[in-house]
Amino acid sequence: MIDxxxxxxxxxxxxxxxACVLIGGIGGLRLPNFYTRIHAASLTDTMATILIFSGMMxxxxxxxxxxxxxxxxxxxxxxxxxxxxALANAALLSGLKPDAxxxxxKPKENSSE
Amino acid sequence: xxxxxxxxxxxxxxxxLVRALMGPSVFDRVLAVNVFGxxxxxxxxxxxxxxxxxxxxxxxxxxxxxxxxxxxxxxEYFQNRARRKSRTKDD
Numbered sequence: 001m002i003d004x005x006x007x008x009x010x011x012x013x014x015x016x017x018x019a020c021v022l023i024g025g026i027g028g029l030r031l032p033n034f035y036t037r038i039h040a041a042s043l044t045d046t047m048a049t050i051l052i053f054s055g056m057m058x059x060x061x062x063x064x065x066x067x068x069x070x071x072x073x074x075x076x077x078x079x080x081x082x083x084x085x086a087l088a089n090a091a092l093l094s095g096l097k098p099d100a101x102x103x104x105x106k107p108k109e110n111s112s113e
Numbered sequence: 114x115x116x117x118x119x120x121x122x123x124x125x126x127x128x129x130l131v132r133a134l135m136g137p138s139v140f141d142r143v144l145a146v147n148v149f150g151x152x153x154x155x156x157x158x159x160x161x162x163x164x165x166x167x168x169x170x171x172x173x174x175x176x177x178x179x180x181x182x183x184x185x186x187x188x189e190y191f192q193n194r195a196r197r198k199s200r201t202k203d204d
Contacts, residue, residue: 011114014114014115014117014118015114015117015118017118018117018118018121018122019121021118021121021122021125021152021155022121022124022125024125024148025124025125025126025128025129025148026128028128028129028132028144028145028148029128029129029131029132034138034140034141034144037132037141037144038144041144041147041148045148045151048155049151049155052118052155052158052159053158056158056159056162059162060162064167065161065167065170068167068170068171068174069158069170071174072154072158072170072173072174072177075174075177075178075181076151076154076177079177079180079181080151082181082185083147083181083184083185083188084147086184086185086188086189086192087140087143087144087147087184087188089192090140090188090191090192090195091138091140093192093195093196093199094140094191094192094194094195094198095195095199096138096140
């Protein structure tokens with residue numbers, strides 16, 4: 001009984017994580033400018049990491065694999081926001097203006113590369 | 114169940130690659146590469162469970178470390194370049 005409940009719970013977590021991953025990918029491709037794209041990508045990255053690794057930890061039970069999964073999850077949770085912060089900081093320093101998502105950056109910013 | 118998650122991750126990797134090719138600024142490309150690296154770690158972990166081979170988790174751990182160092186190195190370079198450019202503009 002407990003086994004079935006854990007199985008169902010881990011499946012739900014894994015499917016929610018997969019949905020988060022897909023939403024982040026679509027958002028990163030479709031949103032209009034850089035700061036909105038970084039928002040979509042980083043938030044769903046963190047959420048999908050938590051959901052997918054929690055689901056796999058429930059499947060693994062108490063073993064060495066769970067410890068490794070926990071280590072990877074902790075590391076991703078530490079480094080993902082750090083990389084996002086560094087990326088946004090570098091973009092701001094190099095003069096990419098945050099514009100509240102009203103303008104698309106397609107026509108301008110040709111000279112920044 | 115793992116196969117659905119791995120397909121979702123693969124589709125997202127393709128979308129990230131499209132964003133990396135489209136640009137338009139260099140930071141969009143770095144963001145896409147960062148997303149690609151994180152999704153690689155996730156995919157390796159899911160594959161470890163899909164095929165029942167827990168050794169893949171070690172690969173995922175090593176790849177997470179390498180990915181982080183690479184992204185930070187690239188960002189440090191671009192940040193320094195932006196700082197240099199603004200300094201020469203002030204002079």
